[in-house]
Amino acid sequence: MHAAVMSSFADLLPNGGDSPRILWRVDRNSRAEVLLYIVSADRPDLTHLVEQAGWPTTAGWQTYDYKTFLDGLTEGSTWAFRLTANPVHHVRRTPEEPRKRTAHLTPRHQMGWLLARQEKAGFRVLETPADRRLPNGGNEHQLTVRDEQRHRFDKNELSTGQANRVPLVTVTFDGRLEVTDPAALRRTLTLGLGKAKAYGCGLMTIAKVG
Structure with missing residues (x-):
């Protein structure tokens, strides 16, 4: 899918470049129902994907100018959001050992990963009203984490050509947020949040609360 998305842009350099x-x-x-969302500076041409899906003459895709929507974001407005991300942290077993990037594997720590980044990302996840909280806690915020996927794939190192086995854990967050910094949120929506953006992570979408 990564290769198919990159092939949607005729002027994109093979190795990314600048x-x-x-x-x-x-x-x-x-x-x-499977939906592909793309956020990019240029308009993509998804003809090859539509042809592979099987309906080249009846199906298509929709593109929109994102700038008008982004410019309309205001501080204090509330939105529903969805984000597929790669929640990770760095650990080491001994003081001498190099720090190693490791995935968070429990919903509590995965939610904590997102909550730790919300201020810098320009939003605040809304808290659950007191009368709707569970007696034993666990739902202090209007946030759920679901659809955990664990992948392993080979990746060749550019410097050595050696193939390394790479693990990747992804989860999807659904919730509601309040905009605290419109400029920062615009950066989040266009530049992504977290790691593994080449593998379908980091794209947050927001929609009106209804």
């Missing part, structure tokens, strides 16, 4: 960030995410809402 090309602007391209974000993408696949939402599998049901067995019969």
